[in-house]
Amino acid sequence: MIEEKENKNTSEKTNETSDVPDGSKRTFLKFGLAGAGAAAATATGVTILKRMEGIPHDDFPLHMDDTYKPIDQRNVILTFAHSKKLNEKHPERIEKFNNFHFYERYKQFLRQPYRTDPGYTQLDRALQVGGFSGVFEQVPDGIDGTDSGVFSWKQEMLAKEKYRFSSKEEAVLAIKSAARLFGAVRCGITKHDRRWDYDPMYDPVKGDKELSWEKDFPFVPKTVIVFMVEMDYHTVGTAPAWTADGTVGNGYSDAAKLSGQMAIFLRQLGFKAVASMNDLGVNAAYAVASGLGEGGRNGSVITPHYGPRVRISKVYTEFDFVEYDKARTFGVASFCKNCKRCADSCPSKAISFEDATMGPTYSDDPEYTWNAAQGILKFHNDAKKCYQFWCDNDSGCSNCIAACPYNKPDFWHHRLVDAQNVMAPGPMHSFMREMDILFGYGKVSDPEKVKNFWQTGNLI
Amino acid sequence: MMDLTWYLLGALSCAIVYGLYELSQKQRLNWLDWTGLILGAVLILFAIAWSVGAVLEGVPRAGSMGMLLFGLPGIVLTTLSLRFILARKEKVS
Numbered sequence: 001m002i003e004e005k006e007n008k009n010t011s012e013k014t015n016e017t018s019d020v021p022d023g024s025k026r027t028f029l030k031f032g033l034a035g036a037g038a039a040a041a042t043a044t045g046v047t048i049l050k051r052m053e054g055i056p057h058d059d060f061p062l063h064m065d066d067t068y069k070p071i072d073q074r075n076v077i078l079t080f081a082h083s084k085k086l087n088e089k090h091p092e093r094i095e096k097f098n099n100f101h102f103y104e105r106y107k108q109f110l111r112q113p114y115r116t117d118p119g120y121t122q123l124d125r126a127l128q129v130g131g132f133s134g135v136f137e138q139v140p141d142g143i144d145g146t147d148s149g150v151f152s153w154k155q156e157m158l159a160k161e162k163y164r165f166s167s168k169e170e171a172v173l174a175i176k177s178a179a180r181l182f183g184a185v186r187c188g189i190t191k192h193d194r195r196w197d198y199d200p201m202y203d204p205v206k207g208d209k210e211l212s213w214e215k216d217f218p219f220v221p222k223t224v225i226v227f228m229v230e231m232d233y234h235t236v237g238t239a240p241a242w243t244a245d246g247t248v249g250n251g252y253s254d255a256a257k258l259s260g261q262m263a264i265f266l267r268q269l270g271f272k273a274v275a276s277m278n279d280l281g282v283n284a285a286y287a288v289a290s291g292l293g294e295g296g297r298n299g300s301v302i303t304p305h306y307g308p309r310v311r312i313s314k315v316y317t318e319f320d321f322v323e324y325d326k327a328r329t330f331g332v333a334s335f336c337k338n339c340k341r342c343a344d345s346c347p348s349k350a351i352s353f354e355d356a357t358m359g360p361t362y363s364d365d366p367e368y369t370w371n372a373a374q375g376i377l378k379f380h381n382d383a384k385k386c387y388q389f390w391c392d393n394d395s396g397c398s399n400c401i402a403a404c405p406y407n408k409p410d411f412w413h414h415r416l417v418d419a420q421n422v423m424a425p426g427p428m429h430s431f432m433r434e435m436d437i438l439f440g441y442g443k444v445s446d447p448e449k450v451k452n453f454w455q456t457g458n459l460i
Numbered sequence: 461m462m463d464l465t466w467y468l469l470g471a472l473s474c475a476i477v478y479g480l481y482e483l484s485q486k487q488r489l490n491w492l493d494w495t496g497l498i499l500g501a502v503l504i505l506f507a508i509a510w511s512v513g514a515v516l517e518g519v520p521r522a523g524s525m526g527m528l529l530f531g532l533p534g535i536v537l538t539t540l541s542l543r544f545i546l547a548r549k550e551k552v553s
Contacts, residue, residue, distance in 0.1 A: 097498060109553075145494075173494075202547070234518065359531075408517075409517045411462070411514075411516070411517050412462075412513060413509070413510050413513050413514070438523040438525060439519070439521065440519050440520075440521030440522050440525070441519060441522065
């Protein structure tokens with residue numbers, strides 16, 4: 001009996017001991033799998049976050065060949081349109097573009113009578129003109145002004161003593177802190193690069209004259225500091241109504257104020273500086289070079305969180321004790337290749353539906369493509385058509401900004417979509433474009449949005 | 461408003477976790493039950509957060525689409541999982 005009992009106990013013990021290792025193994029396996037899953041999720045999260053910060057590049061991220069030349073400012077559409085002299089000098093440009101007289105149409109800007117349809121009333125015109133008034137107060141020659149107002153080349157308020165930063169990092173942080181205070185939502189610092197400067201520069205307002213970097217500019221610039229200010233999401237959404245120009249003008253006003261203040265800030269540190277907006281050089285190229293964003297299909301810089309809904313200004317300075325920002329790519333080129341919402345929404349069909357090319361594909365006639373950059377891989381759009389619509393609309397347009405899927409307010413779910421977009425392959429981008437439409441984003445020419453904008457006073 | 465939404469969603473998440481714990485004590489759940497219930501709950505919470513965000517940014521259509529594309533599958537998944545669990549319980553009893 002006792003033997004039997006002992007045997008039973010032994011067999012139970014044996015069973016118990018054989019069960020324990022099995023259970024431990026299973027538990028170990030479960031914990032192991034959970035741990036591996038958590039590690040994989042963390043690694044994926046870190047990779048996505050890193051990717052969202054952009055891939056840094058040592059060189060300019062767009063392919064360029066030997067045919068690229070710095071842009072002659074006389075060939076910039078707005079400069080050309082401002083200048084009676086240039087229009088008279090190039091009648092072939094007018095003739096080739098359906099006898100559209102750039103200068104005469106420019107003079108008639110903001111002269112159309114008020115209408116009754118939403119977005120084109122006296123109220124909307126008042127918003128538009130009020131928005132732009134800030135920039136005209138600060139820069140008497142207007143948004144394309146050179147050596148005017150806060151963009152003056154005179155080195156007034158230049159401190160005699162040069163401030164010494166203890167390190168380049170400290171200098172970068174100080175400059176960006178000041179920029180944030182003065183209204184920048186993004187700031188990048190890059191080396192001065194002659195490729196992105198207008199050469200020659202041209203002042204269509206004060207005497208129609210060429211300006212030389214060597215003879216006229218007050219110093220040899222070494223650094224360009226680029227700033228972005230945000231335009232209002234609700235107002236941009238009213239595009240292409242006059243209402244949308246309210247935030248465009250306000251953006252210009254903020255950008256001019258910001259770069260003017262930053263130029264004074266640098267001069268007070270003892271370094272020569274000149275503020276600039278649409279003059280001196282190509283904003284988009286400098287913004288890309290300083291890592292603020294990527295060139296989109298619509299020709300704007302697409303910057304994380306804001307998309308193309310920003311205005312850019314810059315400061316040229318001799319200060320160079322800084323750690324320069326690197327250009328970064330965020331997957332925008334790939335997204336734009338597949339999306340094309342801006343091209344669909346463009347009322348003048350100025351935006352190309354084609355893939356990025358080294359030169360314009362809308363025409364091979366040099367007398368027509370006189371304003372186009374050559375030898376750089378990008379989406380080449382016909383800016384003349386864009387300008388013509390502005391004149392017809394008696395306002396800017398902004399459809400391509402409003403329709404862009406990157407143009408979203410700062411809500412968590414858009415950051416989630418951003419994260420998805422940087423990692424996803426091309427076909428997924430087309431799917432996301434369709435989802436963007438289905439979810440009701442990026443609709444343009446919508447009178448309801450104008451009505452909604454005029455209710456945004458309730459938000460404050 | 462979004463901050464309040466996050467707070468309420470946090471409270472709701474705690475309630476869901478507690479509910480799942482209670483359910484697992486009363487009823488043996490297999491991996492399919494766990495997957496269905498957790499995925500369903502996550503989808504419902506996601507749909508609420510998405511839709512509130514969309515309405516707050518002034519795009520109510522995005523909110524409705526969020527409810528339709530995330531909320532509805534969440535409800536279907538949760539309901540099916542609970543139905544299967546209840547049916548199994550009745551069969552056992």
